[in-house]
Amino acid sequence: MxxxxxxxxxxxxxxxxxxxxxxxxxxxxxxxxxxxxxxxxxxxxxxxxxxxxxxxxxxxxxxxxxxxxxxxxxxxxxxxxxxxxxxxxxxxxxxxxxxxxxxxxxxxxxxxxxxxxxxxxxxxxxxxxxxxxxxxxxxxxxxxxxxxxxxxxxxxxxxxxxxxxxxxxxxxxxxxxxxxxxxxxxxxxxxxxxxxxxxxxxxxxxxxxxxxxxxxxxxxxxxxxxxxxxxxxxxxxxxxxxxxxxxxxxxxxxxxxxxxxxxxxxxxxxxxxxxxGGKSAVILLDDADFTAASMFAAFSMVTHAGQGCALTSRLLVPKTKHDEIVELIAANFAKVRHGDPADPKTLMGPLISERQRDKVDGMVQRAIAAGATLVTGGKKVDPGFFYAPTLLTNVDPNSEIAQEEIFGPVLVVIAFDNDDDAVRIANNSIYGLAGAVFSRDQDRALAVARRIRTGSFSINGGNYFAPDCPFGGFKQxxxxxxxxxxxxxxxxxxxxxxxxxxxxxxxxxx
Missing domain, CATH: 3.40.605.10 (Aldehyde Dehydrogenase; Chain A, domain 1)
Incomplete structure (x- = not known):
């Protein structure tokens, strides 16, 4: 030594x-x-x-x-x-x-x-x-x-x-x-x-x-x-x-x-x-506890300002519950305190660089121009390289914002008709790193999870990330x-x- x-x-x-x-x-x-x-x-x-x-x-x-x-x-x-x-x-x-x-x-x-x-x-x-x-x-x-x-x-x-x-x-x-x-x-x-x-x-x-x-x-x-x-x-x-x-x-x-x-x-x-990379989906089935699931979806997306390859950046919701869930997510985003990461009360820190913040903002602005609806966020916050937690709805599942990794605090909402439709949308990606599903019926949730082509999956908020758990992805x-x-x-x-x-x-x- x-x-x-x-x-x-x-x-x-x-x-x-x-x-x-x-x-x-x-x-x-x-x-x-x-x-x-x-x-x-x-x-x-x-x-x-x-x-x-x-x-x-x-x-x-x-x-x-x-x-x-x-x-x-x-x-x-x-x-x-x-x-x-x-x-x-x-x-x-x-x-x-x-x-x-x-x-x-x-x-x-x-x-x-x-x-x-x-x-x-x-x-x-x-x-x-x-x-x-x-x-x-x-x-x-x-x-x-x-x-x-x-x-x-x-x-x-x-x-x-x-x-x-x-x-x-x-x-x-x-x-x-x-x-x-x-x-x-x-x-x-x-x-x-x-x-x-x-x-x-x-x-x-x-x-x-x-x-x-x-x-x-x-x-x-x-x-x-x-x-x-x-x-x-x-x-x-x-x-x-x-x-x-x-x-x-x-x-x-x-x-x-x-x-x-x-x-x-x-x-x-x-x-x-x-x-x-990843473009993981969190699926809220129609019998989920929407309050708990929305909290998971919102706060996991702002973890480290969205700079995580396994974060669930696509939120898949039942069409009949779309507006209710969007309102819950927006309310949770409003509670996110961003600022000095050394402050124990800070929930979200900055993006790593101005270059990365420009990339995130560029993707958000292009999505809005393409027809997505900005519910909240979508703006830079100074000083430093902060970006406000951003929620987009009316997102085309095949659009850039729904297909490409963002690496920022941006959550896109996509509506589905039924379980089969949710699985189809979740698998509509070149990526297959992680995912999540919420349902009060755990067997139903597990059945959906097994159909998603990803390397890790959280059911009702379960944490799979630990030293003894293999981590990696399917596909690209x-x-x-x-x-x-x-x-x-x-x-x-x-x-x-x-x-x-x-x-x-x-x-x-x-």
Whole structure:
């Protein structure tokens, strides 16, 4: 472990609200060393629009050095085979995250725009639990599977399967939940015995670099096993994706970028694991508790200002109950307090950037021009990059606003005739990440849920997001799963062995 006052570093940067704070020491982690880069780029506090700090701007040279370090660590150290070392190091990382949670919390609020309440859930505390989950899973997960004996060509053969690390992992994450995304990739990859090059999102680099500092200063993870980069240069992601020394790419971000990554990785036929976009639907059946369901639909849509791939941004309602439900949603939106995310009373923070806010507003204005009705919202709120919770009705199910991911606090209402019609509309999407349904008849709700082509589904407000629950999508929402046992197995290869058994075959194979 390198000795450095990480708490002071994290706290100093987290408390800064502007100016040049490069002196606090944000650095890349490459081959066990915290290093600077020749260039740097700014990180902006989205709640104020004020400069928060600078991150080292890694280029292709740094990316190649990180890949080489990860390759060397995988090929020449005991990390891939020493399970006890991996359990111990994951435990150290978990403890370091707990010890520095307060500093990480302030930094996450400042850079990501996450509300304080969210950091006690999916923005920080729940991601920290992922590390503990995989450390514990590794103690019991079977790395071998005995297939018994079988007869072939007059001889008996004993067969078994061993599971081993897939190799060097390039992990590229999005800006919206950087702690969750980093730890949901890093933890199972390390548990499997892989080495990792983690690239933070350009909009939220400081949070991910802080994770690298904790690894360097507070764990015995060997040099090169984890490398952490920040960069504004797309060529860095391309270097990871195309390098023959990288065996696995895991990416969270837009479906458009995921398509490009999959294409670029095909030249080296590497394993690609993608967690992409969503346009999930929440269905209120005609016997639902509309008050409770409307509260779920409204407040989940403004969670992190709508910047969540699994959020239910389409609200499907019975035609006969349309106006009643729209009134309830509008009333709930009116209760949403947006503002300083550090204030415990704030319910909704800002969008990540002016660029993202312009994108959201552009989609809303085009929807209105195309015939949608604006019930509430539809406007920018300054200072910072806030956007008012927005409700649109009379939305064409095939329109841009109903088909494309918005990544903002915008909910569109679509009416349906019956259960079959609701299922048809919900499945009318290239995406298949998540969804929800409400009905007082749980069997009816479950029957509808089973017909929706998505990777996760909430019934009457049930929460499926936890370290032991696999998360991922159908269709163009992604390939593979994060978290749970399935998340570990994304980073494992299976090798089958067979040896002849000398004794004569008797009876059937065991």
């Amino acid at each position: 390198q000795q450095q006052d990480t708490a002071a570093v994290l706290a100093g940067e987290a408390q800064s609200t502007g100016g040049d704070i490069a002196q606090v020491g944000r650095r890349l982690l490459i081959d066990g060393r915290l290093v600077a880069a020749d260039r740097r780029f700014p990180s902006i506090n989205p709640a104020s629009g004020v400069l928060l700090g600078y991150a080292p701007d890694a280029g292709v040279t740094e990316a190649r050095a990180a890949i080489a370090a990860a390759r060397r660590a995988f090929d020449t150290t005991a990390w891939p085979t020493d399970i006890e070392l991996r359990i111990r190091c994951l435990g150290q990382l978990h403890q370091a995250l707990l010890d520095h949670a307060d500093e990480l919390r302030e930094l996450t609020i400042a850079e990501v725009g996450a509300t304080r309440a969210l950091t006690h859930g999916p923005q920080l505390d729940e991601p920290i639990a992922i590390v503990r989950y995989y450390a514990d899973l590794l103690r019991t997960y079977p790395m071998t599977e005995d297939l018994g004996e079988a007869e072939s060509r007059g001889m008996r053969h004993h067969r078994w399967v061993e599971k081993e690390a897939a190799g060097v992992v390039g992990a590229i994450i999005a800006y919206n939940y950087p702690n969750q995304l980093a730890l949901a990739k890093l933890s199972p990859a390390l548990a499997a015995g892989c080495t990792v090059v983690l690239k933070g999102a350009p909009d939220t680099p400081l949070v991910t670099l802080a994770l690298g500092e904790l690894i360097a200063n507070h764990t015995d993870i060997p040099p090169g096993v984890v490398n952490v980069l920040s960069s504004s240069d797309p060529a860095v992601g391309e270097a990871l994706t195309t390098s023959p020394d990288v065996d696995v790419i895991t990416f969270t971000g837009s479906t458009a970028t995921g398509r490009r990554i999959m294409a670029a990785a095909s030249d080296t036929v590497k394993r690609v694991f993608l967690e992409l 929402s992604g390939v593979g799963r994060e978290m749970g046992v399935a998340g570990l197995e994304e980073f494992l290869e299976r090798k089958t062995f067979a040896v002849p058994v000398s004794e004569p075959m008797s009876g059937t194979a065991r």
